[in-house]
Structure formats: C-alpha cells, structure tokens
Amino acid sequence: MSKVFIAFQANEESRPVVEAILADNPEAEAVYSPGLVKIDSPSKLVIKRATVEEILGRKFDLQQIHVNLVTLSGNIDEDDDEFSLSWKH
Numbered sequence: 001m002s003k004v005f006i007a008f009q010a011n012e013e014s015r016p017v018v019e020a021i022l023a024d025n026p027e028a029e030a031v032y033s034p035g036l037v038k039i040d041s042p043s044k045l046v047i048k049r050a051t052v053e054e055i056l057g058r059k060f061d062l063q064q065i066h067v068n069l070v071t072l073s074g075n076i077d078e079d080d081d082e083f084s085l086s087w088k089h
Helices: 015-024 049-056 062-068
Strands: 004-009 029-033 036-041 044-048 069-073 075-078 082-086
Touching: 004 015, 004 044, 004 062, 004 082, 015 029, 015 036, 015 044, 015 049, 036 044, 044 049, 062 069, 062 082
Parallel strands: none
Antiparallel strands: 004 036, 004 069, 029 036, 044 082, 075 082
C-alpha cells in the first residue's frame, strides 16, 4: 500500500499545523529539509481544526493550510473540522 503525505513550507505559520498533525497521527513521521517539512503516514493523515486551535490558542480556519501547502499525495476528504488524506481501495 502506498503512503500518504503532505508537505508544507517550513515557516511559523505552518508550525502549529505540523505539530497538530504529529499529535493526532501517531504513525506519521516528519522529514525536515531547508524550506520544507514533509509528513508521511502509512495509511491515513488527519488535520483536525480543534487540535490546531488548541496549539494556537485561538480560532483557526482549516482552509488556511492551503496558503503554505506545497504538495500532497492521497485522496482528499475535507470539511470545516477536518482535512484528511487516505488511499481508498
């Protein structure tokens, strides 16, 4: 089975999103390189608005992740509360 992944620009705006992804996806691994952070997961990745808000200490519109999003791999499912990637078979 193929892994899913998401990559963001490595900056202060992305930091809480990356932190939330790693907190909510125990199988996920982050690879940091100059200017980029890529997060891989063997099955599914979920970004939860509530977790990002908890880290930030304020409201967060999940659509803001697209500003620093570089690339991703997987089928997308998103609503106001969650953004997830998976491979549907």
